[in-house]
Amino acid sequence: MAARNTLRRSLLYVPGSSQRFLDKSRSLAADCLTYDLEDSVTPHMKAEARTLVRRAIDLPTPSTIRERAVRINSVDSGLALGDLTEVLQSPNLTTIVIPKVNSASDLTFVTDVITHTLAQQPQTSTPRPPISLLALIESAKSLTNLSSITASTPLLQGLIFAAEDFALDLSLTRTPSLTEFLFARSAIATAARAADLPSTIDLVCTSYKSDKADGSPPAALEEECRDGRRLGFNGKQCIHPTQVKTVNAIFGPDVEETKWAVRCVIADEKAAAQGRGAWTLDGKMIDVPVAEKARAIVRKADACGVDVEGLRKEWQHQEPE
Known part of the structure; x- marks a missing residue:
């Protein structure tokens, strides 16, 4: 029930291989702070990033952050098991973001690893919080498998649209209007609603630096947020802390x-x-x-x-x- 009531207006990524960014993230405000072990971490830094992220999760959650998550590497990469084995050791971990979910088997694998790993851990007087999963939809294959993906595990709490990888898969060119993503975004929002998933998190806005003299948020960010909300999304991915305030405001209550x-x-x-x-x-x-x-x-x-x-x-x- 706690997971279903989690508010995820903003999902802010933090590179897991940078101790400086991990330290800075504790002073930020976001609904879901996501430590990243995937795209922002180079291959030779993967093992070190696991350790750094584990230490970060072990620290108490700052009051300005509602939820902390870890984006692991994809199941197909062969790195997911190592990621899960490390971060699941932290009793504070509540949420795992899984990239490149192409079929139900990806989430079944992660669920099985979670179940097995937690069963091997010693029982304590304080029960650990339940684990929630958020799945990134990034390809044509994942889009056609949405029904089976959303029905694959009771741990799934939301879908996230990864526009850049989706554009790469379909050889699309991203435009300011985002019309090339209309079908995918509508399908994801609809599938999440049909499966009664509480979180539908929209694409990243690549604009974060102000283009106005007063330093206000870029118009593209505001328009993307409103567009996503109109399509049925209730949150948005952020790649820079300056995006969070705008995202929270527009996906929050008017x-x-x-x-x-x-x-x-x-x-x-x-x-x-x-x-x-x-x-x-x-x-x-x-x-x-x-x-x-x-x-x-x-x-x-x-x-x-x-x-x-x-x-x-x-x-x-x-x-x-």
């Missing part, structure tokens, strides 16, 4: 939308007490699907730290129209 949702929930509670199945708010009909959407918005706002109780007090007199 002020006006949250206010509407609180009003809707309060009025719906009163309508239910009156035996009314449908009613109106601000001249628009509210029925069961709309009311459930409002409740979901309120739950997310609460998870993001919005003063929901304060809003409920402010709108306590809202009536169904």
Whole structure:
């Protein structure tokens, strides 16, 4: 249940082979801080990176970070077993990101390794947290196998779209409009929803340096976030700490939308007490699907730290129209 309620608006990658970046990451703020053993680590640094990341996870989680994850190397690389064997020794590990998941067997392998490794560890009085898996969808093969991938293991908690590798696999050229990824992104968001996975994490924005005189976030980042949210994603990968604030804001609760949702929930509670199945708010009909959407918005706002109780007090007199 804790894993299902994990908020992952921003997933920020940290190179696992750099002690300097690992140390700096403890002062950052992100929903999911992901120590990377894959793309950002050169082959001759893989073994050392495992040790550095293990030490980083062993340290207490900073208060500004909701979740810490490790991106291991792909199952096909032959390095995944070594990665898992090392990082699973840390009692603090809760989340594993698996790259290049092409079929259900990749996740089955990781699940089997987790089960076997944890069973061999000595039992302690303090049970370790459950392990969650996030799968990176990076190829045409993975896209066609989405149904079996999402059904492969109960540990799976989300899908992540890796645009650059997907473009390489299909010989696509990434454009600012991202229309070449529309089918893939829609399929991933839909598959995650169909499998009731709590996290759908969108592609990386390659723009992170401000292009404005006031130093505000690049327009491309803001537009990509809004575009992803419209497609059904509820989070985005980040490659630089400066991207996190914008990503969290856009994938977080909108002020006006949250206010509407609180009003809707309060009025719906009163309508239910009156035996009314449908009613109106601000001249628009509210029925069961709309009311459930409002409740979901309120739950997310609460998870993001919005003063929901304060809003409920402010709108306590809202009536169904």
